[in-house]
Amino acid sequence: MSGEEEIRRLGKTILEILEKFGELELENVEIEAEELVLNILPTLARPPAAPGVSLEELTLETVPFEIPREEFPGEIVEVQIGATKSEGGSRKKVIKIGGEKAPPFYRFDYPMKNKPVVSMDVFDYPIRLPKPIRQHFEDVLEDPIAWAKKALEFEPDLITLHLISTSPEYGDKSPKEAAKLVEEIYQQIKDVPIIIGGSGDNKKDPLVLEAAAEVIEGERTALSTASLANDYARIARAAVEYGHNVIALSFIDFPGAKELNNRLMGEGLPKDRIIMDPTSAAVGYGYQYAFSVFERIRLAALKGEELLQMPISGGITNAWAAREAWLSQKKAPEWGPPEYRGPLWEATTGIGLMLAGCDLLMMLHPAAVKIVKTIRDFLISDKKAEVSMFYNWVSMKV
Amino acid sequence: MSERVKPLDVYRLLPGTNCKECGYDSCMAFAYKLIQREAKLEQCKPLFTDPKYESARKKLEELLTPPVRPVVIGVGDNAVTIGGEEVMYRHELTFYNPTVFAIDVHDEMPEDELIARVKRISEFKIERVGQVYRLDAIAVRCTSGNPAKFAECVRKVVENSQLPLILCSLDPKVLEAGLEVAKERKPLIYAATKDNWKEVGKLAQKYNVPVVVSAPGDISTLKSIVRAFMKAGIKEIVLDPGTFFGEGQLADTLDIFTMIRRAAIEKGDKELGWPLLGIPAVVWAGKDGASLSEAEKIELAFMESILCSMLIERFADILIIHTLDTWSLLAPLTLRQDIYTDPRIHPAVEPGLKKLGNPNEWSPVLVTCNFAITYHLVRNDVEGKADAWLLVVDTGGINVESAVAGGTMTADSIAEAMKEAGLEKVVKHRAIIIPGLAARLKGELEDATGWDVHVGPRDSAGIPEFLRKSYWVREGVYGVKSPSENAPVVLTSSNIKEHYSLRVPLAEANVSAWIVVLGTKGKTLEEAIKDGEVSGDAVAQCLDRTGIANLVKHRKLIVSEDLKDLASDIASKTGWEVAVGPKEPEKMVDFVKNFKI
Ligand code: SF4
Numbered sequence: 001m002s003g004e005e006e007i008r009r010l011g012k013t014i015l016e017i018l019e020k021f022g023e024l025e026l027e028n029v030e031i032e033a034e035e036l037v038l039n040i041l042p043t044l045a046r047p048p049a050a051p052g053v054s055l056e057e058l059t060l061e062t063v064p065f066e067i068p069r070e071e072f073p074g075e076i077v078e079v080q081i082g083a084t085k086s087e088g089g090s091r092k093k094v095i096k097i098g099g100e101k102a103p104p105f106y107r108f109d110y111p112m113k114n115k116p117v118v119s120m121d122v123f124d125y126p127i128r129l130p131k132p133i134r135q136h137f138e139d140v141l142e143d144p145i146a147w148a149k150k151a152l153e154f155e156p157d158l159i160t161l162h163l164i165s166t167s168p169e170y171g172d173k174s175p176k177e178a179a180k181l182v183e184e185i186y187q188q189i190k191d192v193p194i195i196i197g198g199s200g201d202n203k204k205d206p207l208v209l210e211a212a213a214e215v216i217e218g219e220r221t222a223l224s225t226a227s228l229a230n231d232y233a234r235i236a237r238a239a240v241e242y243g244h245n246v247i248a249l250s251f252i253d254f255p256g257a258k259e260l261n262n263r264l265m266g267e268g269l270p271k272d273r274i275i276m277d278p279t280s281a282a283v284g285y286g287y288q289y290a291f292s293v294f295e296r297i298r299l300a301a302l303k304g305e306e307l308l309q310m311p312i313s314g315g316i317t318n319a320w321a322a323r324e325a326w327l328s329q330k331k332a333p334e335w336g337p338p339e340y341r342g343p344l345w346e347a348t349t350g351i352g353l354m355l356a357g358c359d360l361l362m363m364l365h366p367a368a369v370k371i372v373k374t375i376r377d378f379l380i381s382d383k384k385a386e387v388s389m390f391y392n393w394v395s396m397k398v
Numbered sequence: 399m400s401e402r403v404k405p406l407d408v409y410r411l412l413p414g415t416n417c418k419e420c421g422y423d424s425c426m427a428f429a430y431k432l433i434q435r436e437a438k439l440e441q442c443k444p445l446f447t448d449p450k451y452e453s454a455r456k457k458l459e460e461l462l463t464p465p466v467r468p469v470v471i472g473v474g475d476n477a478v479t480i481g482g483e484e485v486m487y488r489h490e491l492t493f494y495n496p497t498v499f500a501i502d503v504h505d506e507m508p509e510d511e512l513i514a515r516v517k518r519i520s521e522f523k524i525e526r527v528g529q530v531y532r533l534d535a536i537a538v539r540c541t542s543g544n545p546a547k548f549a550e551c552v553r554k555v556v557e558n559s560q561l562p563l564i565l566c567s568l569d570p571k572v573l574e575a576g577l578e579v580a581k582e583r584k585p586l587i588y589a590a591t592k593d594n595w596k597e598v599g600k601l602a603q604k605y606n607v608p609v610v611v612s613a614p615g616d617i618s619t620l621k622s623i624v625r626a627f628m629k630a631g632i633k634e635i636v637l638d639p640g641t642f643f644g645e646g647q648l649a650d651t652l653d654i655f656t657m658i659r660r661a662a663i664e665k666g667d668k669e670l671g672w673p674l675l676g677i678p679a680v681v682w683a684g685k686d687g688a689s690l691s692e693a694e695k696i697e698l699a700f701m702e703s704i705l706c707s708m709l710i711e712r713f714a715d716i717l718i719i720h721t722l723d724t725w726s727l728l729a730p731l732t733l734r735q736d737i738y739t740d741p742r743i744h745p746a747v748e749p750g751l752k753k754l755g756n757p758n759e760w761s762p763v764l765v766t767c768n769f770a771i772t773y774h775l776v777r778n779d780v781e782g783k784a785d786a787w788l789l790v791v792d793t794g795g796i797n798v799e800s801a802v803a804g805g806t807m808t809a810d811s812i813a814e815a816m817k818e819a820g821l822e823k824v825v826k827h828r829a830i831i832i833p834g835l836a837a838r839l840k841g842e843l844e845d846a847t848g849w850d851v852h853v854g855p856r857d858s859a860g861i862p863e864f865l866r867k868s869y870w871v872r873e874g875v876y877g878v879k880s881p882s883e884n885a886p887v888v889l890t891s892s893n894i895k896e897h898y899s900l901r902v903p904l905a906e907a908n909v910s911a912w913i914v915v916l917g918t919k920g921k922t923l924e925e926a927i928k929d930g931e932v933s934g935d936a937v938a939q940c941l942d943r944t945g946i947a948n949l950v951k952h953r954k955l956i957v958s959e960d961l962k963d964l965a966s967d968i969a970s971k972t973g974w975e976v977a978v979g980p981k982e983p984e985k986m987v988d989f990v991k992n993f994k995i
Pocket of ligand 1: 412413414415416417418419420421422423424425426428441442443444445
């Protein structure tokens with residue numbers, strides 16, 4: 001072996017090491033690396049770009065395309081919401097979410113085990129709703145059970161009852177009173193699982209959710225929500241004791257989401273009883289932070305982060321914080337009718353986050369629910385694309 | 399996983415002299431900036447002037463070319479760059495070139511309709527929190543099959559718009575006719591397929607324009623055409639793998655787009671390392687515009703809008719869109735803006751007290767969080783319409799609703815921010831306005847600070863109106879310095895300045911008293927009297943409603959000189975003895991202080 005080759009090979013080894021350790025090692029070996037560059041360059045050289053060949057001389061080669069599949073070591077747990085009679089509950093239908101082995105809708109990696117589901121929000125207080133939504137529920141705002149029945153007409157996969165009347169702002173109802181309503185709604189509506197939510201009051205929610213959990217023992221509802229800002233331990237213990245799931249709320253906070261899951265499991269709550277809500281935001285109002293935290297959480301989970309391998313839930317209803325969703329045509333004539341704008345905003349936010357990993361979408365507007373479900377079903381179906389019709393768009397007369 | 403170029407890869411190709419000509423202290427520092435795309439290779443002058451670096455420079459150029467190569471459509475100020483992306487997930491770095499929105503027209507549209515549409519596309523503009531959304535390009539479709547007709551249409555478009563163009567036809571003759579008219583504009587041509595690739599490729603070469611390679615649902619064929627084009631030295635290619643909408647078809651579309659992007663970025667596939675064209679307009683394919691009902695059109699517009707947004711999230715670099723209604727475009731335009739925001743910029747602004755307009759010591763104080771988007775919305779909504787102070791609370795860059803739920807915006811954290819800002823010195827009143835979404839903090843904040851807490855609107859758009867229509871002291875009784883049942887009672891208006899210019903000095907002078915606020919809806923006594931809204935009856939009702947009679951043993955009411963003429967009427971209607979004090983607040987403080995019950 002010639003001396004020159006020797007040096008070249010040595011140079012290569014050093015470079016490999018440098019690359020392996022990245023910039024960390026750089027300072028110590030900077031000079032060496034610099035000196036070696038000239039020797040090494042020839043071996044690193046890429047083939048020169050081919051000079052242009054005349055198109056006339058070319059023919060189409062067959063170029064096989066290998067599907068760039070990726071195997072991920074991690075897997076999302078499957079969470080069941082609702083329990084049938086034989087399982088100790090009273091639901092005619094249960095919902096399963098999670099179980100993914102690939103990023104959302106990367107069917108070429110892995111088909112999705114369970115489809116994302118849509119829940120419709122019901123409130124136990126005649127909350128002020130934006131007009132495009134209010135008009136659909138005007139007659140049932142005072143009666144949560146009638147409201148829930150009405151919501152079911154729009155065929156969501158499940159519903160969520162938010163016990164906001166327990167908040168001091170909306171009447172300060174006692175946990176006991178709230179639990180009574182929970183019992184009643186479970187008796188009157190058996191077709192779908194019903195998620196139970198608090199009012200968002202950090203002091204009251206653990207008490208309210210605990211009381212609710214007790215009266216529907218065994219129904220495997222999801223208690224919404226536990227967070228690091230409330231007595232999550234109490235909620236977790238209630239879920240364990242009465243056989244429910246917990247929705248774990250964090251605030252666009254990747255480490256915070258992990259920490260909360262860890263603590264909930266520390267209270268004895270099994271991993272497959274946790275759903276994460278990393279906080280949603282409307283398009284135009286911080287959507288990108290929600291989008292990216294969803295994507296980060298899901299990718300980290302697939303890459304093996306055990307503390308994040310839970311399904312994701314999103315309060316898509318947050319879309320209505322966007323004034324683009326509700327501002328009247330009088331105030332924003334250039335935006336067009338809010339009857340379209342509103343549901344489109346909610347559907348866009350929901351579908352957008354579904355593509356980022358949202359498994360459970362909590363929604364409000366019937367049309368938005370319809371669109372999201374339609375798109376979801378389009379994405380789940382195995383039907384193949386009709387390639388032959390494709391170019392029709394060029395010559396269509398619209 | 400994604401293999402990004404490392405600084406070291408770049409560093410070892412740089413001259414290594416640390417000559418600082420690039421404006422950085424060392425070649426290594428410059429290498430870092432190149433990778434962050436914060437510096438341009440041209441800044442390293444030696445690379446371009448000294449022939450001995452020529453081969454290194456070429457390698458650097460190659461190395462720094464992003465895995466999805468950039469393609470420029472159009473010329474001059476209106477030119478758009480598509481592609482140039484390096485990652486699949488924005489949190490890994492950032493996305494660079496926002497998806498281009500191209501709107502279609504076709505060559506059989508009546509002339510007036512065509513021109514109106516072209517103008518609307520070119521002038522389309524939505525202003526949103528300091529940002530302006532526009533449409534970026536026009537796609538001219540040939541529906542006539544007639545080259546002359548197409549050329550005529552392209553000519554009208556060129557005459558009426560400066561926007562970049564996409565010429566769409568599968569017939570090379572049609573494309574050439576269009577190119578003859580529009581060649582100066584460097585349009586993108588659509589499309590080279592397995593049937594016409596040679597002719598269309600030659601057009602791309604002859605006119606030096608970017609070209610779409612199209613192979614619907616067939617990545618293999620896509621690659622083979624691209625391979626041939628690259629061999630032929632064609633430098634600007636856009637990929638059309640087909641956009642399909644409907645059951646299962648949509649899933650295929652997402653799969654194909656995602657596979658192509660993953661192959662380009664994570665597997666280093668150069669043939670697929672070109673920008674992707676998505677065609678939401680396909681939802682209209684097979685429809686006859688004339689026979690569509692209004693309801694059908696709306697449904698299609700809904701679906702097209704959703705398809706735009708999905709394709710933006712799934713790597714499309716340019717879209718051809720049919721619907722031109724703002725309501726349908728607003729959502730995907732906004733989503734594009736969101737997705738292409740640089741995630742390396744933290745979404746928090748500096749907390750503290752800020753000025754909205756030119757506030758003074760009597761201006762209202764608004765509270766918000768330090769989430770940048772909320773902050774800019776509030777600023778945008780209020781500035782120019784009202785002068786106010788904005789107290790930005792450090793919520794860790796989280797919005798109000800989440801900050802209240804997550805415990806970073808609490809009564810204590812607001813109280814703390816008030817103290818830190820020295821608010822007591824900045825304003826002479828003691829009223830603070832919290833966001834409607836933080837309404838639940840009102841009671842606790844009043845207890846923690848002793849200030850009057852007003853709950854503002856839930857959406858900051860409502861702030862100017864709120865300030866005009868409901869920002870004043872609420873009718874009621876306010877105790878100063880824990881007054882006893884023998885403390886004096888003073889009547890004031892609900893006007894912020896009039897009320898607090900008595901109440902605050904009273905407290906500062908350590909005078910105990912009750913202040914009864916008359917509901918004048920923000921008017922001063924003088925104004926309310928002038929408008930005939932103050933009378934003995936009005937005051938009597940006010941005393942009744944506030945229940946002051948239960949709080950004190952005496953029946954003596956101090957009023958300012960403004961009410962001099964009404965004093966006897968007030969006395970007779972209320973049954974209280976009325977003492978007329980001075981008009982000036984400073985003198986009134988002394989008057990109250992020395993008042994004998
Ligand atoms: S100009 Fe070039 S050689 Fe000089 S310091 Fe910068 S990168 Fe290094």
